[in-house]
Amino acid sequence: MRPEPCCALGGRSPRDLFEAALRRPRWTGPSDHIGHGRDPAEKLEVIFYLDVDDGLVVRADYRATTCPTLLAYCELLAHWVAGRRTEEALALRAADLVAAVQGVPAHRQGRAALAVEALHAALNSDGERRSERR
């Protein structure tokens, strides 16, 4: 079943997104598209897992280092991308994500780029279905 896009990009606080991330049910199956984002200096990592059908993202999940800001950004992205065309998702920029989550101080907003990097890497991956869970 193809999901409808669930939400606009903006309008949720980091607190609510972080709480949602903690409650997120984990998707343990294999994925079509897997993408990584890494920040070695901060020891942060994100992995996005997507299922894509005919150019439409039908399922999205992620794993991320337990930084609340990073988790908040990833949580919003995972909700937002499900049901969207890959072209639309690839057009998303980190600045869009930063603008969408109000209340993150400037020195933490770089986490958005890491989340978007992982999402884009997944969208651009080869689409070979595999399991890669940690």
Place this chain on the structure above:
Amino acid sequence: MKVAYIFATTGHTVSYKLGRMILPQLEEDRHGADVVAMFFFEDNNYILRKGDPLGERLVKVAREKNILLMGCDQCCYERDIADKLFDGVLIGCFPDLYRALASNPPDQVITL
């Protein structure tokens, strides 16, 4: 001796121990130890919010004495104050605190 304070408990931790003991002593240059950092948990973070009178004094002393002020990021998000803190005050968690202190480590960490 260099010390770092972690304000972990609520109650009179900030208003009394910090506000009436540590901060006045720092202002009067008679605290007796070099404070390199203060880390705040839970409601103690409200002192770091712009406009707080005690926070104003704390930030002034911190700038003069190069004291790192950091609020727990989860605590600040939970209270919707993460982007309302005094300029120069960071949010973070233990990895951020340890990284920030790596070049100027304390001899003692005091948890209050």
